[in-house]
Amino acid sequence: MATKKAANSSDAVDAQLARYRSMRDFGVTAEPAGTTKVGTKASLPFCIQKHAASHLHYDFRLGWNGVLKSWACAKGPSYHVGDKRLAVQVEDHPIEYGGFEGIIPAGQYGGGTVMLWDQGTWEPQEGHTDVDAGLRDGNLKFVMHGTKMKGKWALIRMGGKAAHEKKPNWLLLKEHDEFEQPADAPAVTDEKNLSVVTGRTMEQIANLEDHVWNSKDTQKEGQAWYRRDASTGTPKALVEDAKPRAKKAAKAAAPKLDLKGLPKEKQPGFIQPQLAQQADTAPDGEGWLHELKLDGYRMQARKAGGKVQMLTRSGLDWTARLPSVAAAVAALPTETVTLDGEVVVLADDGTTNFADLQASFQDGAKHPLTYFVFDLLHLDGHNPRGLALRDRKAMLAEVLATAxxxxxxFSEHLESGGQAMFHKACELRAEGILSKKASGKYMEGRSADWLKMKCLHEQEFVVGGYTLPSNGSAGIGALLLGYYAGKKLIYAGRSGTGFTQKSSKTIRVQLDGLATKETSFEKPPVEARRGAIWVRPELVAQIRFATWTADNQLRQAAFLGLREDKAASEVVRETSGPKPKRAKGSALPKASASHKAPVAKAALVLEKATVRLTHPEKVLDASSGVTKQMLADYFWTAAPRILPHIANRPLSLxxxxxxxGGEQFFQKHVTKMLPQGIGCVDVPNKKTGVMEPYITVDNREALASLAQMSTLEIHPWxxxxxxxxxxxxxxxxxxxxESLAWTTVCEAAIEVRDFLSGLGLASFVKTTGGKGLHVVFGVVPELEWPQAKEFAHALVNKIEGxxxxxxxxxxxxxxxxGKIYLDYLRNERGATAVAPYSTRARAGVGVAVPLDWSELAGGERPVFQLAQFATWSVRxxxxxxxxxxxxxxxITAKALAAVGVSR
Known part of the structure; x- marks a missing residue:
């Protein structure tokens, strides 16, 4: 059986080759094999292959008229508009070759290693839609929608001496748009140097040799490539096109489930997962389902017809990395289904092993992957998320009966003896258990309806540096680990065990690319600095350890693997949450003072925005998984609360x-590129008097359409x-x-409120989506801007005094x-402040939410994030x-005089 188990990377390449192979039709033309009329203006394929042949270069390929029009670019693309990259046009390649990653044998044309560096779709730019004319005249302008390649680009054929070369010389150029980068920005070929399909390096592809392309067979009808089993070296020809396993399961009986009582819905996109609170002890009362805690990657499987997506907990698409699991989901006898579960590698004793799982992804190790499914989120046009968990799992068992x-x-559970199960799980060396309220609905975000109890200390840590091995080898000696407390990276100790020789070298390569002269740790101790090589804190490691020492350092820390599904900014020190209550099996904690009213109400859900979006699945924030569609849905849902504060006002976006994490910019002027429905107001320039067209938004559709522009903040005048x-x-x-306590900030806001009240002005308060607060008051518009600014300045001076x-x-x-800056400069002509209920352009995508003054009575700083909308939507x-x-x-004459301003 072992030889039949392909490494995940190999399966991913198979899937790519099958996808490109499905585009071809040998009957259309005889040159080259694979030619067909493929694609439309909206769906033309492209790929860029990094190719180590006689010299390293990038093969730039655009699908057109059934072939891949191809250029060899020595340095690869550049996002700086001033760079002109030589691109030598070579012969057309068959469409199928666009899915290839592997080895071309030595002695054949192009012999060497090939990586799929990027892929996606392209389309001609407006005004340049005649592609054939562009190719003929040497002026091709296009827009790219790839993972690494985005925005407007051009290929311009060179004249002069270059026009007389054997092969036409072109220049690959980046055109001005929102994606361009300055000259000193890191090169995209350096920053993003792994395969877009398998996540492998060139060395890993060369070492595995799992796919081989015979250039000499390219012109023949049939297949020019084969797959080699890495363990035996035996060629494994895959002549048949890959077909969804769903077809094989067409004859299987569909689950006999009564869905009539469930709400109908169009299958949602990515659903924010329900998360568990950490607890010290498992609940023993009735009404709980207890499951083994699995040591793997949380994964949402979404089947829609013949298409399957495997999405990480933050919404990243890992389908290509999990082809065997995706095929098993595709074979389920349902038309549409969304599942929630964990992908793991099972050890011989039935436990799960994250290190083996990580090796499958990173090193191509041949460990079979198993997807344990514990929840049902959608089924054949119906929404089961409002059912009790016990009922959802009963339906789920039927869905998976033929899997x-x-x-x-199916993830099994027990309905009693939570504490006994917890102890047994620890005896069996399992990671722990999850206890879930049997009657609970599926709720996005963290909730006490789900509790997690760990047998072993294990969590993610940020890698902030490393030491060299004492034996002088090419790997690493120890990783220097930390976690975030606010914006500070706190040093937590070292991990010098758990590496294989191969993983040590692989991680060293990644760390070398992140090297920096300064430490990112907040005041690391002397022992941390000894022999340290600092790196940018971007990698996240899974670490198992015995306990925390008295000085908050890890004891006996062992490396398990790198986490690619979690952003470094999310990593905090994990602590046990409230212990579950025993009465009636309820584990709901008491509400804090700042959440009394909302907790008692039912959560709302995001409504689907009825606006047109391109690439609605695009992730706008990797740390939370917020997508363009989620942003549009939020603006649509929250419009009744947002519009009263932004309508009929000039806006900056x-x-x-x-x-x-990418480049951000303010836009205040109307352009032709704005979505339809966004309004315009003429504002005279205060220096020249010339009218300038400012953006204004007055309705729900226009507000939701701001998501199309990736607008994450709205600032009104x-x-x-x-x-x-x-x-x-x-x-x-x-x-x-940052050093000030939240209670101090609350007390300061109340002081400002009381001072304003003494002037006869009632005020209101809101969070900013960050660490501060805004105190806001409305007035009859009587003062002009210069005097308004003078009043605001005098006001804060009085409070400071x-x-x-x-x-x-x-x-x-x-x-x-140690102080609070009272910023009055929001109160001058052209200045703005973030709108109530606006999202913020920061990791986590927080929201600026109005509060009642009573909510400043104590407790912790409230945090409202778009991804956790269900937990605060009742507001x-x-x-x-x-x-x-x-x-x-x-603002009366008396109020002006009180702060020292004359009318």
Missing amino acids: DPVHLR VRLPDGV GSKNDDLERPDRFVIDLDPD QNPKLYLTRMTKSARV LESDPWAELGKKRQR
């Missing part, structure tokens, strides 16, 4: 075309379109030093230590700012 047991299994020169809203921004040890009104960052049902727009309050 392939090697790759797809913060756009992140490449998502959080403090004045309205029909009275631009006189503000009707003031914002005092409390920006605290009452408590100069806490407050600061100067912008000097060095003076802010949209009531409005603590309902009176803001109704109050007709004025």
Whole structure:
């Protein structure tokens, strides 16, 4: 059986080859094999293959008229518009070759190693839609939609001497758009140097030699490649096109389930997973289902007809890395289904082993993967998520009755004796157990309905450095580990065991590419610095350890593998949550003071926005999995709360075309590229008087369409379109030093409120989506902007004067230590503040949410994130700012005089 188990990377290449092979039709033309009329303007394929032949280069290939038009580019593409990369046009290649990754034998044309560096679709730019003319005239302009290649590009054929070369010389150029990079930005070929399909390096592809392409057979009808079994070296010809296993299961009886009572729905895209709180002990009362905790990757399987997607907990598509599991899901006798579970490698004793799982992904090790499914999220056009977990699992068992047991299994459970099961799990060296409320609905985000108990200490840590091995080998001696507390990376100790010789070298290559001169750790101890080589904190390692020492260092830490499904910014020190209550089996913790009202209500769900989006599945924030579709759905759902604060006002938008972590920019002017429905208001330039077209948004459709532009922040003016020169809203921004406690920030906001109240001004408060608070008050628009700014400045100066040890009104960052900066500069013409209920362009995609003043009475700083919408969505049902727009309050002459401003 072992020789039949292919490494995941090999299966992924098979899937790619099958996909490209399905595009060909040998009857269309005889040159070259594989030629066909393929694709349309909207779905033309492209690929870029990194090719180590006589010299290393990048083969740039655009699918057109049934072949791959091809150019060899020595340096590869560059996102800097000033770089002109030589691209030598070579002969057309068959479409099928676009799916190839592997080895071309020495002595054959192109002999060497081939990596699929990027792939996707392309389309001609507007005004350049005649591709044949562009190829003929040497002027090809196009837009790319790949994983690494995005935006506008051009291929321009060179004249002069270059025009007389044997093979036409072209230049590959990046054109100006939101994706371009400055000259000093890291090269995309250096930053993103792994296979887009298998995640492998060139060395790993060369060492495995799992697929071989015979160049001499390219012109023949039939298959020019074969797959070699890595363990025996035996060629394994795959002549038949890959067909979905769903066809083989067509005759299988569909599960006889009564779905009539379930709500109908269109199958949703990625669903934010329900997460478990950590606890010390398992609940023993009735009403709980206890499952073994698996040591693998959380995965959501989504089958829609013949298509299957395997999505990580943050929404990344790993289908190509899990072809055997995807095939097993495809074979299920359902039309549409969404499953929730964990992909693992099973050890001989039935336990799960994350190190083996990681080796399967990273090193091509041949460990069979098994997908344990524990929840049912969608079934044949119906939504079961509102059912009790016990009922969902009963349906799930029926759905999986005919599943392939090697790759797809039902996650069993016990309904009693949680503590006994926990102890038994530890005896069996399992990771622990999960206890889930049997009556619970499926809820996105972390909830006490699910509790996790671990037998062993194990969690993720950020790699902030490493040491060299004492024997002088090419690997690593130990990893230097940490976790985040706020924005600070805290040193947690070293791990010098658990590496294989191969993994040690592989990780060393990755770490060398992240080397930096300065440490990212916050004040690391002397022993951490000894022999340390610092790296940028981007890699996340899974670590098993005995315990924490008294000085908060890891004891007996062993490396298990690298986590590719979790962003470094998410890694915090894990601590046990509240112990479950025993009465009636309930484990709901008491609500904090800042969440009293919302917890008692039923959660809302995001409504589907009825606006057109291109690439709705695009992930805008890797740390939380927020997609463009989720952003549009949020704006659509929250529109009744957002629009009263932004409608009829000029807006500035913060756009992140490449998502959080990429380049961001403000846009305030209307352009032809904006989605339909977005309005325009003419605003006179305060220096020249020339009218400038500012963006304004007045309806739900226009608001949701901002997601198409990857708009993650909305900033309105403090004045309205029909009275631009006189503000009707003031914002005092409390920006605290990170060292200050949340209670101190709350007390400061209350002080500002009380001071305003003394001036006869009622005010309101909201979170900023960050660490501070905004105190906001509305007024009848009477003061013009210069006097409004003067009043705001005098106001904060008065507050600072009452408590100069806490407050600061100067912008000097060095003076802010231990203080709260009172920012009044939001209150001048053209300045803006983030809108209530707007998302923020930061990791996690927080939301600026209005609060009731009573919610500042204590507790922890509330955090509202788009990905966790279900946990705080009930706030949209009531409005603590309902009176803001109704109050007709004025800044009186007495109020002006009180802060030292004359009217």
